Amino acid sequence: MCGIAGHISFQRPPEAATVAEMVRRIRHRGPDDRGLWPSPKGECVLGHARLSIIDLSPLGHQPMLDPETGNCIVFNGEIYNFQALRRECEAAGDRFRSQSDTEVILALYRRHGVHCLQKLRGMFAFALWDESRKRVFFARDRVGKKPLNYALVDGGIVFCSEIDPLARHPDVSRDMDIEALELYLQCQYIPAPWTIYQQIRKLPPAHYGLLDRDGFRIEQYWNVDYTNKVRISEQDALDGLEEKLTEAVRLRMITDVPLGALLSGGVDSSIVVALMAKLSGQPVRTFSIGFREEAFNELPFAQQAADICGTAHHPEIVEDDVAHLLPRMAQHYGEPFGDSSAVPSFFVCQAARRHVTVAMNGDGGDELLGGYSRYLLSPAKMRMAAAIPDVFSASQLTALATRLAAVTSIPARVIRKLVTEFGWPELRSVNMYSGFWDDRIRSRLLRMKGGADLLPRWRTTWLKGAMAHADSPVDRMLWYDNRTYLPGDLLVKMDIASMHCGLETRSPLLDHEVIEYCAALPVRYKVNNGAGKYLLKKLTERYFPREFVHRRKMGFGIPVAGWLRGPLRPLLEDTLRSAQAMEPLDRSVIDHTLDEFLNHGVDHSSRLWALLMYGAWRRHTMAVQA
Known part of the structure; x- marks a missing residue:
């Protein structure tokens, strides 16, 4: 790297x-x-x-x-x-x-x-x-x-x-x-x-x-088509996935420098470590970070996975003193980047780099076989969605999704639930960002400086591609997310977090042959009876206890709200109340959002974290130009 x-x-x-x-x-x-x-x-x-x-x-x-x-x-x-x-x-x-x-x-x-x-x-x-x-x-x-x-x-x-x-x-x-x-x-x-x-x-x-x-x-020069499905039994599909993923792991173990793995204790990183342990002649070095806040701490699960795989494990606790890190993050990302999980990513990469130069990770598993909650459709919902013909264009569905995201009344919310669960569930990926800033508030925040048709055009482009390259709602969401959220957020996050300290990270689940194999699988091997990553979890059961595999998904997050109301509050207020740092955004919208969060218990933590990182980037650029 x-x-x-x-x-x-x-x-x-x-x-x-x-x-x-x-x-x-x-x-x-x-x-x-x-x-x-x-x-x-x-x-x-x-x-x-x-x-x-x-x-x-x-x-x-x-x-x-x-x-x-x-x-x-x-x-x-x-x-x-x-x-x-x-x-x-x-x-x-x-x-x-x-x-x-x-x-x-x-x-x-x-x-x-x-x-x-x-x-x-x-x-x-x-x-x-x-x-x-x-x-x-x-x-x-x-x-x-x-x-x-x-x-x-x-x-x-x-x-x-x-x-x-x-x-x-x-x-x-x-x-x-x-x-x-x-x-x-x-x-x-x-x-x-x-x-x-x-x-x-x-x-x-x-x-x-x-x-x-x-x-x-x-x-x-490359694309993935989800429409060409193979006829394959579950056992053969499972054996094929194990063979493909094992090969992807084996190829990524070729290196002339020390090798390890980032182990969160989730299904994706755990199966990668298990396959590494199977292929390695010595204990795999694994690295994990956790938090004192139990709701965000996966260290016990990471330790369990490490014990089962017999790894040389290195756990660390991340404290809430992260204010010093944010200016460095702003410099390395080079533009505003609002995914707060960049913080633990920076820390775990630093921890690994003290021991190894190359580290495997489990990135891509959710986008490979449908791990997010928006993919979790019951058989009845999938049958209902399949029975509805594609009578609307991508632009019409995008417009519908935009309107549904803004509704507040109970009858309208019921309609939204029916549309996104039984009619066009793929709109869940189109709407996945609506919790950050909805179109109305974002327009006020920008003082209408953005083009009114930008986001509809952007959403429509990707939804049109999803509809052309996939037939089912689950596959359409996978195609959509693999073109937007995965490369735009997750992979940028890990590239910068790892390379800021000279650590190379490798992602077997993102091997393009593994992706093509999984794209061709029937949807029932991805989401089955409302459970996501079905086939990957079945594979993981070959290496770990069933209760370990099927516990509730945690994600790789930080206690953002607690930190912003606690140790990061002085930095948050100083940054968001700075006219220079927030230029050209609207002061009244920022002040109102901050007041609701600090004084009225409204959880605007995602919005405020994004503004904080925008301000950190602005301050960095102003210092460069000074």
Whole structure:
């Protein structure tokens, strides 16, 4: 895992010093080595900060040059099937100088061009300068594990793994994107392709970009279709899942540095650790964090899983003194990021990094087989939804969802329940953010600065895709969430939380072959009699007691309300009462929300946490510009 940066310009030679400065600012992502490469004629400068994982020798240094073609690459991530791909290339006559996966990408591109992406099994973001074609090839992995941010500038492009160093580049404007702010207030993250800056954009997952003298274009290279179902017995489906997931874990255990796992004690991380223990010849090192507030503390379950798997376990308690962490989080995320579970993610990654360089995790299980409560439909509800034809378009259903989210009267709420449970349950994913800021209050908060049609267009785009690639409500929600919440929130959260301390995290449940396998399974193996992640839980029962597997889901959260009313209250009030920190938001809406929370017991903790992190980001940018 690493950090990458670069500048390509066909008008004037990029300055190596500005690329070197971006690399310096992402050195936490790659503390082991740094490199810079200018193209022979000066159109391109690539930079790299290396976290050495595979081939620790100087032969793995980046930027890496292909001596046969003059092509050069900077690569962030891991290609888990690189050994098999290397053998394939060697059989075709290629010779390698290093043992790294980076060199394999260069060889594959030499033979297959952009179609090399179809062969890669892993997490990645890279930029490859094609010397003969005078173009740069950008790519991002299928699910969005690794970030790639870019800004189109006069005559070319500037890119970086993180937003904050890119925003400091002298050719990049720091003007705020009000559309992105509106999306943040709705989702509590900023989805691709937006960032908080007008000029900076995120390359979406499963896309590649090509830049040459004729311009810049982006293409999608992968998608998942849930409509092509396999006919398979439950036993065969279970055996197949175990085989696929075991292979995904085995591939991710290939490393030249110490390896461990983040263990929450939930089903997803526990099954990953169990499979690691089965494959490992020595105890797996596992890491967990908990809280003194019992309602948020999963340490006893993590310890139980560790004992069953025989791991070398390292538990830690997170105290409520986290005010010092928030400015650092704002800097590393580079834009407002309102998922409060970033706090425990930062702490558990720091704990793991003291012992290992690579850690497995259980990310993706809920989006793989339907683990959230919104997926939990009874057979009767699924039959009812299946009997209703798709007579409404995605835009009409989005408009319906928006209206239903705002209702308050008892009759209207009854109608909403009927529609979202028996008619179009997939609207639950469309409405999953309505508890943060509903459309009416958000418009007041923004002083109507956001475009009135932005959110309906955004929701409609993804719902239309879900309806095209899935037939059942559960599969449609899975498709929708895998394109929005998973890459926009969860994977951004973990990339920054881990890479801020130079820890590489790997997610077997997000292996694209595992995803494709599960997408093809009948819905009854995902949600069965109102229980989610049915097949994954059946697999976990092979390794853990049934009562451990089927306990109530906790999630990876923090006691936000208690902290905001307690130790974080001075910081909360100071930040939210600062006109500069809250610009351009409406003061009266903020003051009213804060008063209801502090003095009248109304739980606005999610809204206020989002505003607190927005203010932390604003203060960071103001300090940078001062």
